[in-house]
Amino acid sequence: YSGYLSEMCATNHCDCPAEELRLPKDILGEPLQSKPFSGHPSHIPKCLFSSNAIAEQDSVIQKGMRKFHAAIRQIVSHPKIRTILATSQPVHALAIISVGIVFTCLTGEQSTTPKPYSALTTFAYVVAFGLRLGSQYWMTFVSGLSLYFTLQRHAFGDVQVVLFPRYFTSNAILSAISLFAFTKLHSHIPWETTHWIQVITMSTSFLLESLSRLYLAPKVVDLIEKKKAIEVTQPGVGKEVGKHDPGVLKNCPHYMSLHGQFRRKHMFMGVVNVTTIACTIVQLCYVCQSLCFTPC
Numbered sequence: 001y002s003g004y005l006s007e008m009c010a011t012n013h014c015d016c017p018a019e020e021l022r023l024p025k026d027i028l029g030e031p032l033q034s035k036p037f038s039g040h041p042s043h044i045p046k047c048l049f050s051s052n053a054i055a056e057q058d059s060v061i062q063k064g065m066r067k068f069h070a071a072i073r074q075i076v077s078h079p080k081i082r083t084i085l086a087t088s089q090p091v092h093a094l095a096i097i098s099v100g101i102v103f104t105c106l107t108g109e110q111s112t113t114p115k116p117y118s119a120l121t122t123f124a125y126v127v128a129f130g131l132r133l134g135s136q137y138w139m140t141f142v143s144g145l146s147l148y149f150t151l152q153r154h155a156f157g158d159v160q161v162v163l164f165p166r167y168f169t170s171n172a173i174l175s176a177i178s179l180f181a182f183t184k185l186h187s188h189i190p191w192e193t194t195h196w197i198q199v200i201t202m203s204t205s206f207l208l209e210s211l212s213r214l215y216l217a218p219k220v221v222d223l224i225e226k227k228k229a230i231e232v233t234q235p236g237v238g239k240e241v242g243k244h245d246p247g248v249l250k251n252c253p254h255y256m257s258l259h260g261q262f263r264r265k266h267m268f269m270g271v272v273n274v275t276t277i278a279c280t281i282v283q284l285c286y287v288c289q290s291l292c293f294t295p296c
Contacts (some may be wrong), residue, residue: 005108007260014218030211039174058246085147090092094210094214098211099207101176102203103201105179118184121181124177124184125177128174129178132205133280136280139167154231160224161221164220165218168212171209171276172210176206179206182198184198201282207274208275212272219265220262220266222279223261227258227262231246234247234248
């Protein structure tokens with residue numbers, strides 16, 4: 001029978017001229033009828049079935065960001081605000097405020113009166129610490145190295161111009177939240193050496209990140225833009241990946257002076273970043289000692 005089937009046509013709906021080569025209908029059965037597609041399935045929401053759902057969401061986010069940036073530009077364009085921002089006084093004022101925040105946390109009143117457990121304060125402390133640790137790990141060991149050895153130097157510089165200020169701003173805010181939450185959670189007990197070590201490490205991180213954002217990051221960004229403006233005049237300069245090759249610009253004293261300033265400030269920024277990572281690791285060690293995965 002298998003030999004017989006090998007000589008037969010594989011379907012009963014072909015154009016074989018020989019009627020005897022076709023299989024009987026009782027062997028093949030009725031042909032399958034495909035049902036036409038009538039709209040999206042009823043069990044899938046239309047909002048998820050739409051192919052433009054992601055594009056629509058991106059459009060909404062983009063419009064929101066444009067409105068936010070427009071509002072910021074309108075505020076900054078005010079004559080009085082523009083005059084204030086044109087000077088260095090706001091930077092110095094923010095630096096003094098940062099020091100005042102640390103001084104307030106270090107000299108806060110402590111009492112032995114028991115206080116109720118605050119889940120919100122604990123949540124803020126854990127989230128701020130976790131976000132700061134993740135941000136430092138990602139920017140230093142994943143994003144930074146990957147982009148440096150993948151992108152052209154000018155493209156990598158464009159990324160740094162955007163990320164440097166935001167990186168130090170976000171980490172400074174997270175450090176301040178961690179510092180406030182920690183002092184709030186331990187304000188009802190006398191501080192021991194372990195408490196002081198954690199407060200000092202968080203204060204150090206906050207001050208270094210704040211001062212780097214106020215004084216160091218703007219200068220590094222400005223030097224990157226000045227260097228790029230000179231490098232684009234020379235063919236091929238700035239297109240290297242994972243290295244710095246100034247080409248004929250190495251004979252330009254002005255360019256080499258800018259490059260030297262950039263290297264020094266960028267190196268100091270790296271030292272600040274490594275120091276804050278060390279402070280975060282110290283804090284992580286104490287957090288791990290406080291964890292309890294078994295009934296305590």
